[in-house]
Amino acid sequence: MMRDMPDGTRILLTREEIAARVQALGGEIERDYAGREPVLISVLKGGTVFLADLFRAIDLRTRVDFMSISRYEERPESTGVVRILKDLDHDIADRDVIVVEDIIDTGLTLSYLMGALRQRGPATLEVCTLLDKAVRRIVPLDIRYLGFDCPDVFAVGYGLDASERFRNLPYIVAVERSAVETAGDLLLPLLSP
Ligand code: PRP
Secondary structure (H helix, E strand, O other), rough: OOOOOOOOOEEEEEEEHHHHHHHHHHHHHHHHOEEEOEEEEEEEHHHHHHHHHHHOOOOOOOOOOOOOEOOOOOOOOOOEEEEEEEOOOOOOOOOOOEEEEEEEEEOOOHHHHHHHHHOOOOOEEEEEEEEOOHHHHOOOOOOOEEEEEEEOOOOEOOEEEEOOEOOOOOOEEEEEEHHHHHHHHEEEEEEHO
């Protein structure tokens, strides 16, 4: 059920808007990969909600695999170098790979990961992201499949979290930059106790 939006927040994308775009992206991937068996890769955890819906909008033989990464706290944020905590279960050599992300911000994480994945010799390697916050980009990235451009707001819901909460909101909320520090408290009324 949709509740009144707290001050400093607004609905960025409704569940209907997300669903329609996910169906369209699934259709695009289905056409582009007809006769092939792409592997959809998600980097835990934000992208999993999008992946789950996208995967079911593709009427082809497809596979999924997951990676978990951690950023090095002691290194400057701008390196993008991450530590792989959980690697893919399967080899991607000669496979058609699509990395599915919830959001691309600076592009540092994905740029580093794409480099690491490319070294494993996939037949093709593409990116599909639900949101692109291009205004924040530091490293250029080639995005093959894009859901929505995202303004420079703090986006929460549909996989995106505020301190690990609110990933289960079925829509995406924009929190004003000035309210980011208190986003968790602000958004709490959106969830049942
Ligand atoms: C988000 C998102 C990307 C990354 C993008 O993950 O899923 O992996 O940030 O940021 P960048 O373009 O600036 O590198 P997050 O670290 O929030 O982890 P989560 O998916 O577990 O929420």
